[in-house]
Amino acid sequence: MALHIKEHTAQLDKDRALEYQNKFKDGELDALSCSTTFEVGVNIGDLNTVLLRNVPPTPANYIQRVGRAGRSPESSAYSITYCKNSPHDANYFHHPLDMIQGKVPVPCIRSDNIRIVIRHIFASALSFFWKQPGREYHRFISEFMAEYADLEEYLKSKPKDLLAYLKSVVPSSIHGHVAFDDETDLTIDIDNFGWVDELLDPVRGRLAQCRTEYESDLQSIEEYEEQKGYKLAGVRKGIEEEDTINYLSRHNIIPKYGFPSEIVELANRDRYNDEMKLRLQRDLSRAISDYAPDSEVIADGNVVRSRYLKRIPSKDWPRYYYRECSNCNSVNIQLFTGQTLKDFTEQNTFCPMCSARYSGGMAKEFIIPKYGFLYEAEKQWNLANKKPTHTFSGEIFYRGNNTSKLKQYDIPGHSVSCAYGREDELVLINRSNFSICSWCGFGTLSRDVSEHYASNGKKCTGKLYSSSLGHVFRTDVFIINLEDVPIGSIDQALSVLSALTNAFCRLFNVDDNEIGGCVSMSSGHYIFVLFDNTPGGAGYVKTALADRSDNLLQLIRAALKISEECTCGNGERTDCACYGCLLNYRNQRYHDKIKRSYVIDALSGFKEE
Known part of the structure; x- marks a missing residue:
């Protein structure tokens, strides 16, 4: 029996996604392969079966996903969850009731997260601008761009009503925040309207960058029309008549669903013949792997290959x-x-x-591909023949300066110092050796390239140079220095780090994609840095450790327990590790180095008597 299945994810444009949703409701499709876009706000009354390909992050997510089924009074619901060989999934495989009957905690959001606040400031400014007498909101982005100069003049006048409103809603703790690093930090500075530079400054302004890109797109259309001798009316209309709110949300200027992250797009290099209508976006931390040159992506039954780092006229990559x-x-x-x-x-x-x-x-x-990527226009099929390829994004390194703020924690019989860092800096590097053209953005992993072509199809004479890809970001960190624990090698330090991060996720009911960790060094000691993966911080390390010092000992003991109780090695050997205890996708580079015995030797002194 043939099954008709389609994808329903954020990779599709909204019209295509709605088309598949309606076909599914009408019985023309047998199943939908969905991301979390189907988790909230979708009601298909006679849906009766949900299959989850992994364990959701929390009981709240589980309720939302399995709750898609059985919503009609006449229907019954059936759901089955497949558990991957990962610490998170393995934990709930052995303790399923903790997920099915688990507690749903009150959501905690950091209201002083600068990356959340800045987008609400932008949205408020636009709202006040459109509320002026004689002015109105325009639906199409072309109309909005036509009044760019008016918006610029309005904000430079520092309107008093907007200032009063922002002072009343923006947390006072960040009213005066000023960027101290042009590449990764953001300025708020409410009283002096310093945040306007984040929107309109020619170099760093988000909207200014969008305007440059928008005008460049229209200019490219004119050049293409002149070259080919025919009009691209449909393409021009698609660019000029994009919904203003959708455009501003897509470019991270105003708020949208989910925590803010540094989103980049993988777009079709041939924007004038784009039949696939894909919306490929990733956080930059994932994009430097998933969208790097020569990486392949599956979307709506197609496989596309990334080929270019996107360029913005007159702007270089960091x-x-x-x-x-x-x-x-x-x-x-x-x-x-x-x-x-x-x-x-x-x-x-x-x-x-x-x-x-x-x-x-x-x-x-390494360069930061902050403007996104372009994929080759040709469709590639044969999905069943081979798995799409992409490069490994490497690991995260601590680059902050909070090791000087380490303070003693009260754990009887042990010398442990810790520090909490807000908006601390980390760097992620994809070490792959790419050949990149600084002129056109062409990129490849191949070392044997005699000539290459720009994204417009013309031969490029720019030279290729060797570079990795990277991402520098800020988030909340919690640093742990086990001063009296003899950690004699980087292999042992990496093993303890893996135990701490996995224990954090299990102990505090946090999805393992939300928390990261890395090893660094201070005054000759290995230190462990746990951090929120959400740029700007999501509140996990702060609420679990910085605000609750008594939780630290529980965390260390949980890390020890994970290592002692795992049965890998036939229950006899401990010089090993598995996905049920210490191994995961992110530390795969060190799988041959990580061992349970290292953790047991290091942390056995913390064992509860």
């Missing part, structure tokens, strides 16, 4: 030089300001964290 220390697992990075890679290498021969000499020859470079 570039950094970096050196990694194999001794302490730290990274030393420096923003490119004109110096050569050779100079940076010669000036940085020793690790500033542990004083070990760097190995591996020349330093390396």
